[in-house]
Amino acid sequence: MALTSAARDYIGRMLQDISGMKVLILDSQTVSIVSVVYSQSQLLQKEVFLVELVDSMSKESMAHLKAVYFLRPTSENIQHLRRQVASPRFGEYHLFFSNILKITQIQVLADSDEQEVVQQVQEFYADFVAVDPHHFTLNMHSNHMYMLPAVADFPSSQYFCDRAVDGIAAVFLALKRRPVIRYQRTSDIAKRIAQEAAKLMYEQESGLFDFRRTEISPLLLVVDRRDDPVTPLLNQWTYQAMVHELIGIRDNKVDLRNIGKVPKDQQEVVLSSEQDAFFKANMYENFGDLGMNIKRMVDEFQQLAKSNQNIQTIEDMAKFVDNYPEYRKMQGNVSKHVTMVTEMSKIVEERKLMLVSQTEQELACNGGQVSAFEAVMNLLNDESISDIDRLRLVMLYALRYEKESPVQLMQLFNKLASRSAKYKSGLVQFLLKQAGVDKRTGDLYGNRDLLNIARNMARGLKGIENVYTQHQPLLFQTMENITKGRLKDVDYPFVGNHFQQGRPQEVVIFIIGGTTYEEARTVALHNATNSGTRFILGGSVVLNSKRFLKDLEEAQRISRSSNAV
Amino acid sequence: MSLKSAQSSYRDRTQEFLTVAEKLKKSYSSQLAPNGPSGSGGASKQEGPRSAVKIQSEFNKRASKIGFGIHQTSQKLAKLAKLAKRTSVFDDPTVEIQELTAVIKQDITALNTAVVDLQLLCNSQNESGNISSDTTSHSTTVVDNLKNRLMSATKEFKEVLTMRTENLKVHENRRQLFSSTASKDSSNPFIRQRPLVSRAAASASNAPPPPWANGSTSSSQLFSMKQMDGESSTSTQPLLPQHQQPQQQQLVPLQDSYMQSRAEALQNVESTIHELSSIFTQLATMVSEQSELAIRLHFCY
Numbered sequence: 087m088a089l090t091s092a093a094r095d096y097i098g099r100m101l102q103d104i105s106g107m108k109v110l111i112l113d114s115q116t117v118s119i120v121s122v123v124y125s126q127s128q129l130l131q132k133e134v135f136l137v138e139l140v141d142s143m144s145k146e147s148m149a150h151l152k153a154v155y156f157l158r159p160t161s162e163n164i165q166h167l168r169r170q171v172a173s174p175r176f177g178e179y180h181l182f183f184s185n186i187l188k189i190t191q192i193q194v195l196a197d198s199d200e201q202e203v204v205q206q207v208q209e210f211y212a213d214f215v216a217v218d219p220h221h222f223t224l225n226m227h228s229n230h231m232y233m234l235p236a237v238a239d240f241p242s243s244q245y246f247c248d249r250a251v252d253g254i255a256a257v258f259l260a261l262k263r264r265p266v267i268r269y270q271r272t273s274d275i276a277k278r279i280a281q282e283a284a285k286l287m288y289e290q291e292s293g294l295f296d297f298r299r300t301e302i303s304p305l306l307l308v309v310d311r312r313d314d315p316v317t318p319l320l321n322q323w324t325y326q327a328m329v330h331e332l333i334g335i336r337d338n339k340v341d342l343r344n345i346g347k348v349p350k351d352q353q354e355v356v357l358s359s360e361q362d363a364f365f366k367a368n369m370y371e372n373f374g375d376l377g378m379n380i381k382r383m384v385d386e387f388q389q390l391a392k393s394n395q396n397i398q399t400i401e402d403m404a405k406f407v408d409n410y411p412e413y414r415k416m417q418g419n420v421s422k423h424v425t426m427v428t429e430m431s432k433i434v435e436e437r438k439l440m441l442v443s444q445t446e447q448e449l450a451c452n453g454g455q456v457s458a459f460e461a462v463m464n465l466l467n468d469e470s471i472s473d474i475d476r477l478r479l480v481m482l483y484a485l486r487y488e489k490e491s492p493v494q495l496m497q498l499f500n501k502l503a504s505r506s507a508k509y510k511s512g513l514v515q516f517l518l519k520q521a522g523v524d525k526r527t528g529d530l531y532g533n534r535d536l537l538n539i540a541r542n543m544a545r546g547l548k549g550i551e552n553v554y555t556q557h558q559p560l561l562f563q564t565m566e567n568i569t570k571g572r573l574k575d576v577d578y579p580f581v582g583n584h585f586q587q588g589r590p591q592e593v594v595i596f597i598i599g600g601t602t603y604e605e606a607r608t609v610a611l612h613n614a615t616n617s618g619t620r621f622i623l624g625g626s627v628v629l630n631s632k633r634f635l636k637d638l639e640e641a642q643r644i645s646r647s648s649n650a651v
Numbered sequence: 652m653s654l655k656s657a658q659s660s661y662r663d664r665t666q667e668f669l670t671v672a673e674k675l676k677k678s679y680s681s682q683l684a685p686n687g688p689s690g691s692g693g694a695s696k697q698e699g700p701r702s703a704v705k706i707q708s709e710f711n712k713r714a715s716k717i718g719f720g721i722h723q724t725s726q727k728l729a730k731l732a733k734l735a736k737r738t739s740v741f742d743d744p745t746v747e748i749q750e751l752t753a754v755i756k757q758d759i760t761a762l763n764t765a766v767v768d769l770q771l772l773c774n775s776q777n778e779s780g781n782i783s784s785d786t787t788s789h790s791t792t793v794v795d796n797l798k799n800r801l802m803s804a805t806k807e808f809k810e811v812l813t814m815r816t817e818n819l820k821v822h823e824n825r826r827q828l829f830s831s832t833a834s835k836d837s838s839n840p841f842i843r844q845r846p847l848v849s850r851a852a853a854s855a856s857n858a859p860p861p862p863w864a865n866g867s868t869s870s871s872q873l874f875s876m877k878q879m880d881g882e883s884s885t886s887t888q889p890l891l892p893q894h895q896q897p898q899q900q901q902l903v904p905l906q907d908s909y910m911q912s913r914a915e916a917l918q919n920v921e922s923t924i925h926e927l928s929s930i931f932t933q934l935a936t937m938v939s940e941q942s943e944l945a946i947r948l949h950f951c952y
Contacts, residue, residue, distance in 0.1 A: 196672035
């Protein structure tokens, strides 16, 4: 049950059955879906000589090519397709859709196929961007939608839900499973998505989801990002999460254009655990260990380079020529990682992130309101701290000590407003309104029941390995509860009358509002322990703090304007 | 099936697509089938107006042709009238007049049949009934107008011909006045010309008889030539009468043939008038058929 292999299998099947030269036509969404699992050279091996976007195609006729469309079944795509099929540019049309087609859409397409160029119409359920084997995202554009109240029925709110349900359905179709569904009680949007997914899987398309029964049904848990607003606000110190937080990863690609002198071929680098062994080994390592591993890699590379320089015999030459592509690849890989790590350490230095992060972790993990207030106040007064870090510190403080000292909280707000020019007033309050303690289901700070308090105390006594990575996302607890069968039915009710019997062996957790790489790491580490339950994490986007704050601002703006009306 | 279950699930909807396409094709063609006749009906309806337009344009073309024909004929008539009005005895353009008369007669007959055809066309259209009443009344008006014009042209032609006969009569009278001998010779008015010619022949001594279509100046020249001849050939006087005699005898059959041609011309004119009158009556009946409309049109104008 690995998502990347499932997606790759889908793409491979749609390409290998069609012989001859092909053009692959994608939309803005499926281009991500394909690009994370298939490289350009792999596509070329499948005789795909051209990749085009469905909405920006040239007019040139290429009857010698066979067109392979892989699209989401959206109405815009159907309209594009309708026009293109009506006046065909290519010899054959093979249509693949990433999700369930409506019968009306088939009718529209059939109606426009006047010249009978359409060879096949298939549904290949690769409707998710599989960034890692156990981690998928839907790359949803209007990700802020989940924070808006469901009662104010925004037109795009339905679209948001539909896309999430589509993605979830596709994951289960790819895995050939029909899950029991649970959701987070306090979140309206989680409830809605869970119920719509259940309706789709058990009513509308029950035939499609009727797979061979496993003894224990897998579980789909739909939760809301607002249940854990802390994780996306923290600075990250493990490799993958850190790159996303400081530079930004999009569909496993890192854009290095903004960080100054980079060689041309390295302006955009691929950071995929599937294609890069070093990255796969180190993606969950913390920054310190990463530095050591990089040093080792560079040493190895230097040795190789030295041996390459030392060419004396014909055999050496032959060996060198043989190894040269591998050598080039390694050189590229080394320079890629070195560039990124150099860049990140530069940013860490500039923004005093070590200092900031220490306080962040304290705020997230340990008690002590008075000392926390002092630490945050000090950092707010520190000139070298950037605006975004100040904002995050205040947010973390506010989330933690929402109820304890309103006066001090107000002081921090005022301080923040005076120190950072860009700060939009009321954003922290909006966050509290959205994700305050009253809204949350999970025990975010581990201080609600005695057991958790006791465990926290025990952890405090045991001592912490690394002060920067002591935070455990709420997901960790949730996963633990699931594996131990302790997830409360009151907090996470089932949809319909499909209940769980026994512990689930396969669990998909879908976080509305986006996942973080820290959570992905938690899931990966859990799966690595082989406890008998395997998890897949999915979300509407992959968050970093920047994206989370942007969504928050957008939601605040919309709810304000709708309140004004 | 077992092989499929190993792979991730997918759904092949090609069959569905094809059935929908098939169904659409059928419904399209069945739509076409009732639509086919109605479609072609629509086409014929389209053709209908088109053909109506075609007929209409055909009608207009013919009408304008007839109108043009009438115009040309009336021009010819004017020419004929001019010729006929010539009262000079010597310069009588009989041949021209005859030719013109024949041509005009032909024209008028042709025009008449054309008008009748047009009328038939117009009627058949009116009967077919898919033409608006405006078009019908228009075409009827056009036909009526043409008929009227043709009739007036014919009338004019008749007048011209009558005038011609009058003129011929006048000529005769004149000749009778100037050459009583000839008139006594025969009751036939055409023989009266003989003395005229004989006198002319006598005066025009050895010159061959000039063609009658010659201008009057030439005849006066002839006259002067005769005088010159007379003066120059005084020495050959005794010879001349001898010579003149057989010449005069030769002239007689010539005069006879001329007289005959004149008679023919007159007969021609008379027969033309006769024919014209028949055309006239034909037209008259046609007009009377349409009289009601003509009256109405008169109000319109």
